[in-house]
Amino acid sequence: MVGIIVVFPNKDNATNIRNLLVRAGLNVTGVCTTGAQAMNYADSVDEGIIVCGYKLKDMMYSELREYLPDHFEMLLIASQGKWEEGLASGVMGLTMPIKAYDLMNTLQMMLQNMDRRRRKRKKTIKSRTPEQEALIRKAKELLMARNNMTEEEAHRYLQKNSMDSGTNIVETAEMVLSIMNE
Numbered sequence: 001m002v003g004i005i006v007v008f009p010n011k012d013n014a015t016n017i018r019n020l021l022v023r024a025g026l027n028v029t030g031v032c033t034t035g036a037q038a039m040n041y042a043d044s045v046d047e048g049i050i051v052c053g054y055k056l057k058d059m060m061y062s063e064l065r066e067y068l069p070d071h072f073e074m075l076l077i078a079s080q081g082k083w084e085e086g087l088a089s090g091v092m093g094l095t096m097p098i099k100a101y102d103l104m105n106t107l108q109m110m111l112q113n114m115d116r117r118r119r120k121r122k123k124t125i126k127s128r129t130p131e132q133e134a135l136i137r138k139a140k141e142l143l144m145a146r147n148n149m150t151e152e153e154a155h156r157y158l159q160k161n162s163m164d165s166g167t168n169i170v171e172t173a174e175m176v177l178s179i180m181n182e
Contacts, residue, residue, distance in 0.1 A: 003029030003045035007038045007052040024104050033057050035064040047071035054078035132170045139173035142180050
């Protein structure tokens, strides 16, 4: 789940930004005034965006960024002079005074980028080692020999049992080999 966490030292500013985001249909996980509170909220979601000011009650934005997991991004709202030297990786900046239109567009862009990265991570094929491939092949051969199955049927059998038991196909192949070799 993607969450947006709003962190500003002034609770009224944080609440106003939260209200703006909620009216735009975005899911705001939490509103807080310290980096420690933001990290607690960050623990409750898989990934997200921190919308924050330059200086929080207990730390600077850069410290908070260091403490956050990699799957979090940060939108810093501060005067241009505060981040002229550049921003850290995973941090975007909006200059004060902030326009609602710019805030919404920037957050939508960040959410789309996170969604794109999530899909890319899911698409990466989890490759098996040659030993794992050999184990699956042996289990299929055993099923084919003992149960008169085709290779496709043996593979589907392993897949189905894997899904039914909540284990991966390699563990299922190991189980088949240990049971049928007894």
